[in-house]
Amino acid sequence: xxxxxxxxxxxxxxxxxxxxxxxxxxxxxxxxxxxxxxxxxxxxxxxxxxxxxxxxxxxxxxxxxxxxxxxxxxxxxxxxxxxxxxxxxxxxxxxxxxxxxxxxxxxxxxxxxxxxxxxxxxxxxxxxxxxxxxxxxxxxxxxxxxxxxxxxxxxxxxxxxxxxxxxxxxxxxxxxxxxxxxxxxxxxxxxxxxxxxxxxxxxxxxxxxxxxxxxxxxxxxxxxxxxxxxxxxxxxxxxxxxxxxxxxxxxxxxxxxxxx
Amino acid sequence: xxxxxxxxxxxxxxxxxxxxxxxxxxxxxxxxxxxxxxxxxxxxxxxxxxxxxxxxxxxxxxxxxxxxxxxxxxxxxxxxxxxxxxxxxxxxxxxxxxxxxxxxxxxxxxxxxxxxxxxxxxxxxxxxxxxxxxxxxxxxxxxxxxxxxxxxxxxxxxxxxxxxxxxxxxxxxxxxxxxxxxxxxxxxxxxxxxxxxxxxxxxxxxxxxxxxxxxxxxxxxxxxxxxxxxxxxxxxxxxxxxxxxxxxxxxxxxxxxxxxxxxxxxx
Numbered sequence: 001x002x003x004x005x006x007x008x009x010x011x012x013x014x015x016x017x018x019x020x021x022x023x024x025x026x027x028x029x030x031x032x033x034x035x036x037x038x039x040x041x042x043x044x045x046x047x048x049x050x051x052x053x054x055x056x057x058x059x060x061x062x063x064x065x066x067x068x069x070x071x072x073x074x075x076x077x078x079x080x081x082x083x084x085x086x087x088x089x090x091x092x093x094x095x096x097x098x099x100x101x102x103x104x105x106x107x108x109x110x111x112x113x114x115x116x117x118x119x120x121x122x123x124x125x126x127x128x129x130x131x132x133x134x135x136x137x138x139x140x141x142x143x144x145x146x147x148x149x150x151x152x153x154x155x156x157x158x159x160x161x162x163x164x165x166x167x168x169x170x171x172x173x174x175x176x177x178x179x180x181x182x183x184x185x186x187x188x189x190x191x192x193x194x195x196x197x198x199x200x201x202x203x204x205x206x207x208x209x210x211x212x213x214x215x216x217x218x219x220x221x222x223x224x225x226x227x228x229x230x231x232x233x234x235x236x237x238x239x240x241x242x243x244x245x246x247x248x249x250x251x252x253x254x255x256x257x258x259x260x
Numbered sequence: 261x262x263x264x265x266x267x268x269x270x271x272x273x274x275x276x277x278x279x280x281x282x283x284x285x286x287x288x289x290x291x292x293x294x295x296x297x298x299x300x301x302x303x304x305x306x307x308x309x310x311x312x313x314x315x316x317x318x319x320x321x322x323x324x325x326x327x328x329x330x331x332x333x334x335x336x337x338x339x340x341x342x343x344x345x346x347x348x349x350x351x352x353x354x355x356x357x358x359x360x361x362x363x364x365x366x367x368x369x370x371x372x373x374x375x376x377x378x379x380x381x382x383x384x385x386x387x388x389x390x391x392x393x394x395x396x397x398x399x400x401x402x403x404x405x406x407x408x409x410x411x412x413x414x415x416x417x418x419x420x421x422x423x424x425x426x427x428x429x430x431x432x433x434x435x436x437x438x439x440x441x442x443x444x445x446x447x448x449x450x451x452x453x454x455x456x457x458x459x460x461x462x463x464x465x466x467x468x469x470x471x472x473x474x475x476x477x478x479x480x481x482x483x484x485x486x487x488x489x490x491x492x493x494x495x496x497x498x499x500x501x502x503x504x505x506x507x508x509x510x511x512x513x514x515x516x517x518x519x520x521x522x523x524x525x526x527x
Contacts, residue, residue: 021435028441035445039454042461046311047303178291186295193302194295 003099007107015112022113029116033066037124040188051193056131057220061212062188063125064144068151068211069184070117076156078108080180082163092257101252102245105163134219143215143231150234151187151211155180157244158206164244164251179206187212210237263358264366271370272377282378289383293326297394313458316397317485321456323396324481327383330375331416332451332477334423334444338371341427342436350522360519361512364427369420376416400486407493411480414500419476421507422447428511431518452478458487472503 015022040062044055073080082105085091094104134140162176183206191199191213203209210233216222218230297319304315313321330336341364344350353360387396399405422443429439448454450473457468457478468474479496482488488496 021437024438028437031441031445035449035454038449042464043303043455043459045461046459047307049306050299051302051305178288182288182291182295185292189299189302194298198294198298 004103004107007103008110011107011110012112015110025113026116029070029113030120031116033117033120036188037062037120050189053190053193056128057216058189059124059128060132060219061190061216063121063128064147064216065151065184065187065208065212066121067118067125068148069155069180070114070121071148072152072155072159074111074114074118075152076106076159077111078105079156079159079163081109083166086166089257091255095252095255102248132220135221139231140219143219143234146231146234147211147215150237151208153238153241154207154211155183157241158183160241160244160248164248167251167255183208190216207237207240210234264362267363267366268370268373271367272374274374276374276378282375283382286379286382289326289329289379290386293322293383293387294394296322301393311459313456313482313487315393317482317487318456319394320396320485321481321487323383323387324484325453325477327380327387328376328412328477330372330379331412331419332448332453334426334440334447336372336375337423337426337436337440338368339436341367342430345427345430346434346436354519361424361508361515365420365424368423369416372416372420397485399484401490403490404483404486404493407490407497408480408484411483411493411497411500414497414504415476415480418472418500418504418507421504421511422472422476424511425507425514428514428518431522447473447476450474451476458482472507475500475503 037059040058041055044050044058049055050058085094085105085108091101094101094108097104158176158179162180165176183202186194186198186202187208191202191209194202199209199213203213214230214233218227300318300322301315304311304318325332344353353363356363384396387394390396399408426436426439426443429443430436433439450457450468450471452460452468452474457465457474460468468478475496479488479500483490483493483496
Protein backbone atom coordinates (compact mmCIF):
# COMPACT_ATOMS: atom_id res chain seq x y z
CA UNK A 1 0.00 0.00 0.00
CA UNK A 2 2.79 2.42 0.86
CA UNK A 3 4.30 1.56 -2.49
CA UNK A 4 1.09 2.64 -4.17
CA UNK A 5 1.21 6.03 -2.48
CA UNK A 6 4.81 6.43 -3.50
CA UNK A 7 3.78 5.80 -7.12
CA UNK A 8 0.99 8.30 -6.67
CA UNK A 9 3.29 10.97 -5.35
CA UNK A 10 5.89 10.52 -8.07
CA UNK A 11 3.32 10.70 -10.85
CA UNK A 12 1.75 13.74 -9.26
CA UNK A 13 5.07 15.51 -9.09
CA UNK A 14 5.96 14.63 -12.67
CA UNK A 15 2.62 15.81 -14.04
CA UNK A 16 2.97 19.02 -12.06
CA UNK A 17 6.14 19.81 -13.97
CA UNK A 18 3.95 20.84 -16.91
CA UNK A 19 1.70 23.07 -14.92
CA UNK A 20 0.04 25.07 -17.71
CA UNK A 21 -0.67 21.99 -19.74
CA UNK A 22 -2.09 20.32 -16.65
CA UNK A 23 -4.50 23.16 -15.94
CA UNK A 24 -5.57 23.47 -19.57
CA UNK A 25 -6.31 19.76 -19.80
CA UNK A 26 -8.19 19.89 -16.50
CA UNK A 27 -10.33 22.76 -17.76
CA UNK A 28 -10.97 20.73 -20.88
CA UNK A 29 -12.05 17.77 -18.80
CA UNK A 30 -14.40 20.14 -17.05
CA UNK A 31 -16.15 21.18 -20.23
CA UNK A 32 -16.68 17.83 -21.96
CA UNK A 33 -19.22 16.50 -19.44
CA UNK A 34 -20.48 20.05 -19.11
CA UNK A 35 -21.85 19.98 -22.64
CA UNK A 36 -23.46 16.61 -21.96
CA UNK A 37 -25.05 18.00 -18.83
CA UNK A 38 -26.27 21.05 -20.75
CA UNK A 39 -27.92 18.65 -23.18
CA UNK A 40 -29.58 16.85 -20.29
CA UNK A 41 -30.83 20.15 -18.89
CA UNK A 42 -32.31 21.23 -22.23
CA UNK A 43 -34.08 17.92 -22.65
CA UNK A 44 -35.72 18.28 -19.25
CA UNK A 45 -36.63 21.85 -20.05
CA UNK A 46 -38.59 20.54 -23.01
CA UNK A 47 -40.03 17.32 -21.64
CA UNK A 48 -40.28 18.03 -17.91
CA UNK A 49 -39.67 14.48 -16.71
CA UNK A 50 -38.51 11.04 -17.80
CA UNK A 51 -40.70 8.12 -16.73
CA UNK A 52 -41.59 9.92 -13.52
CA UNK A 53 -38.07 11.04 -12.66
CA UNK A 54 -37.55 14.74 -12.14
CA UNK A 55 -34.60 16.75 -13.38
CA UNK A 56 -32.75 17.00 -10.08
CA UNK A 57 -33.17 13.30 -9.38
CA UNK A 58 -31.55 12.45 -12.70
CA UNK A 59 -28.90 15.13 -12.09
CA UNK A 60 -28.01 13.36 -8.85
CA UNK A 61 -27.68 10.12 -10.77
CA UNK A 62 -25.55 11.86 -13.42
CA UNK A 63 -23.27 13.38 -10.79
CA UNK A 64 -22.69 10.09 -8.99
CA UNK A 65 -21.84 8.11 -12.08
CA UNK A 66 -19.57 10.80 -13.48
CA UNK A 67 -17.75 11.12 -10.18
CA UNK A 68 -17.19 7.39 -10.06
CA UNK A 69 -16.02 7.44 -13.67
CA UNK A 70 -13.56 10.28 -13.23
CA UNK A 71 -12.13 8.78 -10.04
CA UNK A 72 -11.59 5.41 -11.65
CA UNK A 73 -10.10 7.00 -14.75
CA UNK A 74 -7.69 8.93 -12.56
CA UNK A 75 -6.56 6.04 -10.37
CA UNK A 76 -7.01 2.98 -12.57
CA UNK A 77 -5.61 4.55 -15.72
CA UNK A 78 -2.78 2.02 -15.64
CA UNK A 79 -5.20 -0.75 -16.56
CA UNK A 80 -6.86 1.38 -19.20
CA UNK A 81 -3.50 1.96 -20.89
CA UNK A 82 -2.30 -1.56 -20.27
CA UNK A 83 -2.19 -2.72 -23.91
CA UNK A 84 0.71 -0.32 -24.46
CA UNK A 85 2.72 -2.12 -21.78
CA UNK A 86 2.12 -5.51 -23.39
CA UNK A 87 2.86 -4.34 -26.93
CA UNK A 88 6.17 -2.85 -25.89
CA UNK A 89 7.02 -5.82 -23.72
CA UNK A 90 7.41 -3.63 -20.66
CA UNK A 91 5.19 -5.91 -18.64
CA UNK A 92 8.13 -8.36 -18.40
CA UNK A 93 9.88 -5.91 -16.13
CA UNK A 94 6.91 -5.90 -13.77
CA UNK A 95 7.00 -9.66 -13.48
CA UNK A 96 10.54 -9.84 -12.20
CA UNK A 97 9.94 -7.38 -9.39
CA UNK A 98 9.01 -8.83 -6.01
CA UNK A 99 5.68 -6.99 -5.76
CA UNK A 100 2.22 -7.89 -6.98
CA UNK A 101 1.52 -7.05 -10.61
CA UNK A 102 -1.77 -5.51 -9.58
CA UNK A 103 -0.20 -2.69 -7.59
CA UNK A 104 2.47 -2.10 -10.20
CA UNK A 105 0.08 -1.81 -13.11
CA UNK A 106 -2.24 0.34 -11.05
CA UNK A 107 0.68 2.57 -10.25
CA UNK A 108 2.05 2.71 -13.79
CA UNK A 109 -0.10 5.67 -14.76
CA UNK A 110 -2.35 8.26 -13.19
CA UNK A 111 -4.44 10.86 -14.92
CA UNK A 112 -4.74 13.76 -12.52
CA UNK A 113 -6.29 16.02 -15.12
CA UNK A 114 -9.56 14.21 -14.45
CA UNK A 115 -9.88 16.55 -11.51
CA UNK A 116 -11.74 18.87 -13.89
CA UNK A 117 -14.35 16.25 -14.62
CA UNK A 118 -14.60 15.47 -10.93
CA UNK A 119 -15.16 19.11 -10.09
CA UNK A 120 -17.88 19.39 -12.69
CA UNK A 121 -19.77 16.42 -11.29
CA UNK A 122 -19.23 17.70 -7.75
CA UNK A 123 -20.93 20.97 -8.68
CA UNK A 124 -23.83 19.07 -10.23
CA UNK A 125 -24.04 16.91 -7.12
CA UNK A 126 -24.25 19.89 -4.78
CA UNK A 127 -26.73 21.64 -7.04
CA UNK A 128 -28.94 18.57 -7.26
CA UNK A 129 -28.80 17.85 -3.52
CA UNK A 130 -29.66 21.42 -2.56
CA UNK A 131 -32.74 21.27 -4.79
CA UNK A 132 -34.02 17.91 -3.63
CA UNK A 133 -35.95 17.62 -0.43
CA UNK A 134 -34.41 14.55 1.10
CA UNK A 135 -34.86 13.60 4.73
CA UNK A 136 -31.23 13.09 5.55
CA UNK A 137 -29.99 10.53 7.98
CA UNK A 138 -26.55 9.15 8.64
CA UNK A 139 -27.43 5.96 6.80
CA UNK A 140 -28.48 7.84 3.68
CA UNK A 141 -25.25 9.80 3.66
CA UNK A 142 -23.31 6.55 3.95
CA UNK A 143 -25.35 5.09 1.10
CA UNK A 144 -24.44 8.05 -1.10
CA UNK A 145 -20.74 7.56 -0.44
CA UNK A 146 -21.09 3.82 -0.97
CA UNK A 147 -22.71 4.45 -4.35
CA UNK A 148 -19.70 6.43 -5.55
CA UNK A 149 -17.22 3.92 -4.14
CA UNK A 150 -19.07 1.03 -5.70
CA UNK A 151 -19.12 2.85 -9.04
CA UNK A 152 -15.35 3.25 -8.88
CA UNK A 153 -14.98 -0.47 -8.18
CA UNK A 154 -17.17 -1.42 -11.13
CA UNK A 155 -15.39 0.83 -13.62
CA UNK A 156 -12.03 -0.39 -12.35
CA UNK A 157 -13.23 -3.96 -12.72
CA UNK A 158 -14.14 -3.35 -16.36
CA UNK A 159 -10.74 -1.79 -17.00
CA UNK A 160 -9.10 -4.84 -15.46
CA UNK A 161 -11.14 -7.21 -17.60
CA UNK A 162 -10.21 -5.28 -20.72
CA UNK A 163 -6.56 -5.29 -19.66
CA UNK A 164 -6.65 -9.03 -18.99
CA UNK A 165 -7.96 -9.54 -22.51
CA UNK A 166 -4.73 -8.02 -23.80
CA UNK A 167 -2.85 -11.09 -22.59
CA UNK A 168 -4.51 -13.00 -25.41
CA UNK A 169 -5.14 -10.34 -28.04
CA UNK A 170 -2.04 -8.15 -27.46
CA UNK A 171 -3.81 -5.16 -29.00
CA UNK A 172 -6.26 -3.24 -26.87
CA UNK A 173 -9.89 -3.84 -27.63
CA UNK A 174 -12.10 -0.94 -28.51
CA UNK A 175 -15.10 -3.05 -27.55
CA UNK A 176 -14.33 -2.49 -23.89
CA UNK A 177 -15.32 1.13 -24.34
CA UNK A 178 -18.91 -0.06 -24.73
CA UNK A 179 -18.89 -0.89 -21.06
CA UNK A 180 -16.83 2.03 -19.79
CA UNK A 181 -17.87 5.02 -21.90
CA UNK A 182 -21.13 3.39 -22.89
CA UNK A 183 -21.82 2.30 -19.34
CA UNK A 184 -21.22 5.79 -18.09
CA UNK A 185 -23.50 7.27 -20.72
CA UNK A 186 -26.21 4.76 -19.95
CA UNK A 187 -25.95 4.89 -16.19
CA UNK A 188 -26.43 8.63 -16.03
CA UNK A 189 -30.16 7.94 -16.26
CA UNK A 190 -31.93 5.69 -13.74
CA UNK A 191 -31.91 2.16 -15.13
CA UNK A 192 -35.66 1.62 -15.23
CA UNK A 193 -36.15 3.96 -18.20
CA UNK A 194 -34.54 1.33 -20.44
CA UNK A 195 -35.98 -1.85 -21.87
CA UNK A 196 -36.13 -4.78 -19.47
CA UNK A 197 -33.26 -6.75 -21.00
CA UNK A 198 -30.89 -3.80 -20.83
CA UNK A 199 -31.81 -3.12 -17.24
CA UNK A 200 -31.36 -6.79 -16.34
CA UNK A 201 -27.99 -7.06 -18.04
CA UNK A 202 -26.71 -3.99 -16.25
CA UNK A 203 -27.98 -5.17 -12.89
CA UNK A 204 -26.91 -8.81 -12.83
CA UNK A 205 -23.96 -9.02 -15.22
CA UNK A 206 -22.33 -5.62 -14.92
CA UNK A 207 -23.93 -4.23 -11.80
CA UNK A 208 -24.43 -0.56 -12.67
CA UNK A 209 -27.97 -0.91 -11.37
CA UNK A 210 -26.60 -1.33 -7.88
CA UNK A 211 -24.89 2.06 -8.18
CA UNK A 212 -27.46 4.28 -9.74
CA UNK A 213 -30.91 2.76 -9.47
CA UNK A 214 -31.61 0.66 -6.39
CA UNK A 215 -29.83 2.82 -3.80
CA UNK A 216 -31.06 5.97 -5.54
CA UNK A 217 -34.61 4.83 -4.92
CA UNK A 218 -33.77 4.47 -1.26
CA UNK A 219 -32.17 7.92 -0.96
CA UNK A 220 -35.09 9.58 -2.71
CA UNK A 221 -37.57 7.67 -0.57
CA UNK A 222 -39.03 5.81 -3.55
CA UNK A 223 -38.09 2.34 -2.44
CA UNK A 224 -40.79 -0.15 -1.76
CA UNK A 225 -39.78 -3.27 0.05
CA UNK A 226 -36.88 -3.82 2.33
CA UNK A 227 -34.90 -0.61 2.69
CA UNK A 228 -31.89 -2.36 4.11
CA UNK A 229 -31.46 -4.35 0.91
CA UNK A 230 -31.67 -1.22 -1.20
CA UNK A 231 -29.08 0.40 0.99
CA UNK A 232 -26.66 -2.48 0.81
CA UNK A 233 -26.81 -3.04 -2.94
CA UNK A 234 -23.75 -0.83 -3.62
CA UNK A 235 -21.75 -3.18 -1.43
CA UNK A 236 -22.94 -6.12 -3.47
CA UNK A 237 -22.07 -4.24 -6.65
CA UNK A 238 -18.54 -3.70 -5.41
CA UNK A 239 -18.08 -7.46 -5.29
CA UNK A 240 -17.92 -7.28 -9.08
CA UNK A 241 -14.23 -6.53 -8.80
CA UNK A 242 -13.40 -9.96 -7.34
CA UNK A 243 -14.14 -12.04 -10.45
CA UNK A 244 -12.30 -9.37 -12.45
CA UNK A 245 -9.34 -9.77 -10.16
CA UNK A 246 -9.39 -13.54 -10.63
CA UNK A 247 -9.49 -13.17 -14.41
CA UNK A 248 -6.54 -10.82 -14.15
CA UNK A 249 -4.54 -13.32 -12.09
CA UNK A 250 -5.43 -16.04 -14.52
CA UNK A 251 -4.30 -13.84 -17.42
CA UNK A 252 -0.98 -13.01 -15.79
CA UNK A 253 -0.23 -16.71 -15.47
CA UNK A 254 -0.88 -17.18 -19.19
CA UNK A 255 1.18 -14.20 -20.24
CA UNK A 256 3.56 -14.69 -23.13
CA UNK A 257 5.87 -11.85 -23.84
CA UNK A 258 5.86 -10.24 -27.28
CA UNK A 259 9.62 -10.24 -26.93
CA UNK A 260 10.22 -6.71 -28.14
CA UNK B 261 -6.53 18.08 -59.75
CA UNK B 262 -5.14 14.71 -60.78
CA UNK B 263 -2.64 14.83 -57.95
CA UNK B 264 -5.34 15.47 -55.36
CA UNK B 265 -7.26 12.48 -56.65
CA UNK B 266 -4.14 10.36 -56.30
CA UNK B 267 -3.70 11.47 -52.70
CA UNK B 268 -7.34 10.69 -52.10
CA UNK B 269 -7.04 7.18 -53.52
CA UNK B 270 -3.84 6.41 -51.62
CA UNK B 271 -5.34 7.48 -48.32
CA UNK B 272 -8.55 5.55 -49.00
CA UNK B 273 -6.53 2.38 -49.44
CA UNK B 274 -4.62 3.05 -46.25
CA UNK B 275 -7.77 3.59 -44.26
CA UNK B 276 -9.23 0.34 -45.53
CA UNK B 277 -6.42 -1.59 -43.85
CA UNK B 278 -7.93 -1.15 -40.40
CA UNK B 279 -10.95 -3.35 -40.87
CA UNK B 280 -10.92 -5.00 -37.43
CA UNK B 281 -10.82 -1.64 -35.69
CA UNK B 282 -13.73 -0.51 -37.81
CA UNK B 283 -15.76 -3.57 -36.84
CA UNK B 284 -15.18 -2.90 -33.16
CA UNK B 285 -16.26 0.66 -33.76
CA UNK B 286 -19.44 -0.56 -35.39
CA UNK B 287 -20.34 -2.64 -32.34
CA UNK B 288 -19.77 0.32 -30.07
CA UNK B 289 -21.89 2.60 -32.19
CA UNK B 290 -24.74 0.13 -32.19
CA UNK B 291 -24.79 0.08 -28.46
CA UNK B 292 -24.73 3.87 -28.30
CA UNK B 293 -27.50 4.15 -30.83
CA UNK B 294 -29.72 1.83 -28.82
CA UNK B 295 -29.05 3.62 -25.56
CA UNK B 296 -29.80 7.03 -27.04
CA UNK B 297 -32.98 5.80 -28.71
CA UNK B 298 -34.21 4.25 -25.46
CA UNK B 299 -33.55 7.46 -23.56
CA UNK B 300 -35.56 9.44 -26.09
CA UNK B 301 -38.32 6.83 -26.07
CA UNK B 302 -38.61 7.27 -22.31
CA UNK B 303 -38.69 11.05 -22.69
CA UNK B 304 -41.33 10.90 -25.41
CA UNK B 305 -43.58 8.50 -23.56
CA UNK B 306 -45.06 11.11 -21.23
CA UNK B 307 -44.31 14.24 -23.20
CA UNK B 308 -46.74 16.97 -22.20
CA UNK B 309 -46.63 18.80 -25.55
CA UNK B 310 -46.02 17.33 -28.97
CA UNK B 311 -42.27 17.62 -29.55
CA UNK B 312 -41.09 19.40 -32.71
CA UNK B 313 -39.72 16.18 -34.21
CA UNK B 314 -41.55 12.85 -34.12
CA UNK B 315 -39.96 9.79 -32.51
CA UNK B 316 -39.87 8.06 -35.89
CA UNK B 317 -37.91 10.90 -37.46
CA UNK B 318 -35.70 11.05 -34.42
CA UNK B 319 -34.80 7.35 -34.62
CA UNK B 320 -33.72 7.77 -38.22
CA UNK B 321 -31.75 10.84 -37.22
CA UNK B 322 -29.91 8.83 -34.57
CA UNK B 323 -29.08 5.85 -36.78
CA UNK B 324 -27.76 8.12 -39.51
CA UNK B 325 -25.74 9.97 -36.92
CA UNK B 326 -24.20 6.71 -35.73
CA UNK B 327 -23.54 5.50 -39.26
CA UNK B 328 -21.88 8.73 -40.34
CA UNK B 329 -20.30 9.61 -37.04
CA UNK B 330 -16.97 10.45 -38.65
CA UNK B 331 -18.77 13.13 -40.63
CA UNK B 332 -19.62 14.92 -37.40
CA UNK B 333 -16.77 14.26 -35.02
CA UNK B 334 -14.02 16.81 -34.70
CA UNK B 335 -12.12 14.38 -32.47
CA UNK B 336 -11.47 12.25 -35.50
CA UNK B 337 -8.17 13.85 -36.36
CA UNK B 338 -4.88 13.32 -38.11
CA UNK B 339 -2.14 13.30 -35.51
CA UNK B 340 0.42 13.12 -38.29
CA UNK B 341 -0.42 16.65 -39.36
CA UNK B 342 -0.12 17.90 -35.79
CA UNK B 343 3.29 16.26 -35.52
CA UNK B 344 4.36 17.84 -38.79
CA UNK B 345 3.52 21.26 -37.48
CA UNK B 346 4.95 20.93 -33.99
CA UNK B 347 8.10 19.05 -34.95
CA UNK B 348 9.05 21.30 -37.87
CA UNK B 349 8.80 18.57 -40.48
CA UNK B 350 6.38 20.91 -42.16
CA UNK B 351 9.44 22.04 -44.12
CA UNK B 352 9.23 18.87 -46.23
CA UNK B 353 5.60 19.52 -46.97
CA UNK B 354 6.44 23.00 -48.16
CA UNK B 355 8.93 21.59 -50.67
CA UNK B 356 6.20 19.72 -52.48
CA UNK B 357 5.14 21.26 -55.76
CA UNK B 358 1.52 21.60 -54.71
CA UNK B 359 -0.63 23.91 -52.67
CA UNK B 360 -0.59 22.88 -49.04
CA UNK B 361 -4.26 23.63 -48.52
CA UNK B 362 -5.46 21.39 -51.32
CA UNK B 363 -3.02 18.65 -50.37
CA UNK B 364 -4.11 18.52 -46.76
CA UNK B 365 -7.73 18.93 -47.68
CA UNK B 366 -7.58 15.85 -49.90
CA UNK B 367 -5.78 13.92 -47.18
CA UNK B 368 -8.31 14.74 -44.49
CA UNK B 369 -11.22 14.15 -46.82
CA UNK B 370 -9.97 10.70 -47.76
CA UNK B 371 -9.47 9.77 -44.13
CA UNK B 372 -13.02 10.57 -43.18
CA UNK B 373 -14.40 9.02 -46.33
CA UNK B 374 -12.60 5.70 -45.95
CA UNK B 375 -13.57 5.42 -42.31
CA UNK B 376 -17.19 6.22 -43.11
CA UNK B 377 -17.34 3.77 -46.01
CA UNK B 378 -16.13 0.98 -43.76
CA UNK B 379 -18.49 1.78 -40.93
CA UNK B 380 -21.69 3.07 -42.45
CA UNK B 381 -22.83 0.04 -44.45
CA UNK B 382 -22.90 -2.54 -41.63
CA UNK B 383 -24.73 -0.07 -39.41
CA UNK B 384 -27.22 0.97 -42.09
CA UNK B 385 -27.96 -2.60 -43.17
CA UNK B 386 -28.53 -3.92 -39.66
CA UNK B 387 -30.56 -0.84 -38.73
CA UNK B 388 -32.81 -1.53 -41.72
CA UNK B 389 -33.43 -5.09 -40.54
CA UNK B 390 -34.29 -4.20 -36.96
CA UNK B 391 -37.83 -4.77 -35.65
CA UNK B 392 -40.38 -2.04 -36.00
CA UNK B 393 -39.88 0.79 -33.52
CA UNK B 394 -36.10 0.80 -33.95
CA UNK B 395 -36.09 0.30 -37.68
CA UNK B 396 -34.41 2.69 -40.07
CA UNK B 397 -37.09 3.54 -42.63
CA UNK B 398 -36.35 4.38 -46.25
CA UNK B 399 -36.70 8.09 -47.07
CA UNK B 400 -40.19 9.33 -48.05
CA UNK B 401 -39.36 9.82 -51.74
CA UNK B 402 -36.58 9.33 -54.25
CA UNK B 403 -36.13 13.10 -54.36
CA UNK B 404 -35.60 13.27 -50.63
CA UNK B 405 -32.99 10.54 -50.96
CA UNK B 406 -31.10 12.35 -53.73
CA UNK B 407 -31.22 15.59 -51.77
CA UNK B 408 -29.97 13.71 -48.73
CA UNK B 409 -27.02 12.28 -50.67
CA UNK B 410 -25.95 15.60 -52.10
CA UNK B 411 -26.36 17.44 -48.81
CA UNK B 412 -24.42 14.71 -46.99
CA UNK B 413 -21.51 15.03 -49.42
CA UNK B 414 -21.56 18.81 -49.20
CA UNK B 415 -21.72 18.48 -45.43
CA UNK B 416 -18.59 16.34 -45.48
CA UNK B 417 -16.75 18.89 -47.64
CA UNK B 418 -17.90 21.58 -45.24
CA UNK B 419 -16.72 19.68 -42.19
CA UNK B 420 -13.27 19.15 -43.68
CA UNK B 421 -13.12 22.87 -44.45
CA UNK B 422 -13.96 23.61 -40.80
CA UNK B 423 -11.43 21.11 -39.51
CA UNK B 424 -8.72 22.77 -41.60
CA UNK B 425 -9.01 25.73 -39.21
CA UNK B 426 -8.17 23.35 -36.38
CA UNK B 427 -4.85 22.50 -38.03
CA UNK B 428 -4.18 26.12 -38.92
CA UNK B 429 -4.71 27.16 -35.30
CA UNK B 430 -1.99 24.72 -34.22
CA UNK B 431 0.53 26.82 -36.14
CA UNK B 432 -0.14 29.57 -33.61
CA UNK B 433 -0.71 27.59 -30.40
CA UNK B 434 1.72 24.71 -31.15
CA UNK B 435 -0.33 22.40 -28.94
CA UNK B 436 -3.30 20.66 -30.49
CA UNK B 437 -5.12 19.89 -27.24
CA UNK B 438 -6.56 23.32 -26.58
CA UNK B 439 -7.92 23.93 -30.06
CA UNK B 440 -9.18 20.37 -30.33
CA UNK B 441 -11.16 20.89 -27.20
CA UNK B 442 -12.76 24.16 -28.16
CA UNK B 443 -13.50 22.98 -31.69
CA UNK B 444 -14.62 19.56 -30.51
CA UNK B 445 -17.04 20.62 -27.81
CA UNK B 446 -18.54 23.54 -29.72
CA UNK B 447 -18.90 21.92 -33.10
CA UNK B 448 -20.29 18.65 -31.79
CA UNK B 449 -22.79 20.41 -29.60
CA UNK B 450 -24.01 22.70 -32.37
CA UNK B 451 -24.06 19.87 -34.91
CA UNK B 452 -26.66 18.16 -32.74
CA UNK B 453 -24.52 15.29 -31.48
CA UNK B 454 -25.42 15.77 -27.81
CA UNK B 455 -29.07 16.56 -28.42
CA UNK B 456 -30.66 16.90 -31.86
CA UNK B 457 -30.98 20.52 -32.99
CA UNK B 458 -34.81 20.52 -33.18
CA UNK B 459 -34.99 19.58 -29.49
CA UNK B 460 -32.85 22.48 -28.34
CA UNK B 461 -34.50 25.50 -26.74
CA UNK B 462 -35.45 28.18 -29.26
CA UNK B 463 -32.74 30.65 -28.33
CA UNK B 464 -30.09 27.98 -28.72
CA UNK B 465 -31.52 26.88 -32.06
CA UNK B 466 -31.11 30.45 -33.31
CA UNK B 467 -27.42 30.31 -32.47
CA UNK B 468 -27.08 26.90 -34.09
CA UNK B 469 -28.73 28.09 -37.28
CA UNK B 470 -26.23 30.94 -37.69
CA UNK B 471 -23.16 28.74 -37.19
CA UNK B 472 -21.89 26.47 -39.97
CA UNK B 473 -21.73 23.34 -37.79
CA UNK B 474 -25.31 22.18 -38.14
CA UNK B 475 -25.06 22.18 -41.94
CA UNK B 476 -22.50 19.37 -41.76
CA UNK B 477 -24.69 16.70 -40.21
CA UNK B 478 -27.94 17.88 -38.71
CA UNK B 479 -29.26 19.21 -42.02
CA UNK B 480 -28.74 16.11 -44.22
CA UNK B 481 -30.17 13.78 -41.58
CA UNK B 482 -33.34 15.81 -41.30
CA UNK B 483 -33.67 15.92 -45.08
CA UNK B 484 -33.53 12.12 -45.08
CA UNK B 485 -36.33 11.70 -42.56
CA UNK B 486 -38.47 14.29 -44.32
CA UNK B 487 -38.44 16.60 -41.32
CA UNK B 488 -37.13 19.29 -43.65
CA UNK B 489 -39.40 19.40 -46.74
CA UNK B 490 -37.83 19.10 -50.17
CA UNK B 491 -38.33 22.72 -51.25
CA UNK B 492 -36.54 23.93 -48.14
CA UNK B 493 -33.81 21.35 -48.65
CA UNK B 494 -32.92 22.75 -52.07
CA UNK B 495 -32.58 26.17 -50.52
CA UNK B 496 -30.45 24.67 -47.75
CA UNK B 497 -28.05 23.15 -50.23
CA UNK B 498 -27.35 26.61 -51.60
CA UNK B 499 -26.57 27.80 -48.09
CA UNK B 500 -24.19 24.85 -47.71
CA UNK B 501 -22.45 25.84 -50.94
CA UNK B 502 -22.15 29.42 -49.77
CA UNK B 503 -20.65 28.36 -46.43
CA UNK B 504 -18.27 26.02 -48.19
CA UNK B 505 -16.94 28.71 -50.53
CA UNK B 506 -16.49 31.24 -47.77
CA UNK B 507 -14.77 28.77 -45.43
CA UNK B 508 -12.41 27.41 -48.09
CA UNK B 509 -11.40 30.91 -49.15
CA UNK B 510 -10.93 32.01 -45.54
CA UNK B 511 -9.00 28.86 -44.71
CA UNK B 512 -6.69 29.24 -47.67
CA UNK B 513 -5.98 32.84 -46.77
CA UNK B 514 -5.40 31.96 -43.11
CA UNK B 515 -3.05 29.11 -44.01
CA UNK B 516 -1.02 31.32 -46.32
CA UNK B 517 -0.90 33.89 -43.54
CA UNK B 518 0.52 31.52 -40.94
CA UNK B 519 2.89 29.91 -43.44
CA UNK B 520 4.51 33.26 -44.09
CA UNK B 521 5.33 33.55 -40.42
CA UNK B 522 6.41 29.96 -39.96
CA UNK B 523 9.94 29.56 -38.66
CA UNK B 524 11.53 26.16 -39.00
CA UNK B 525 14.42 25.61 -36.66
CA UNK B 526 17.05 23.16 -37.70
CA UNK B 527 17.19 19.71 -36.21
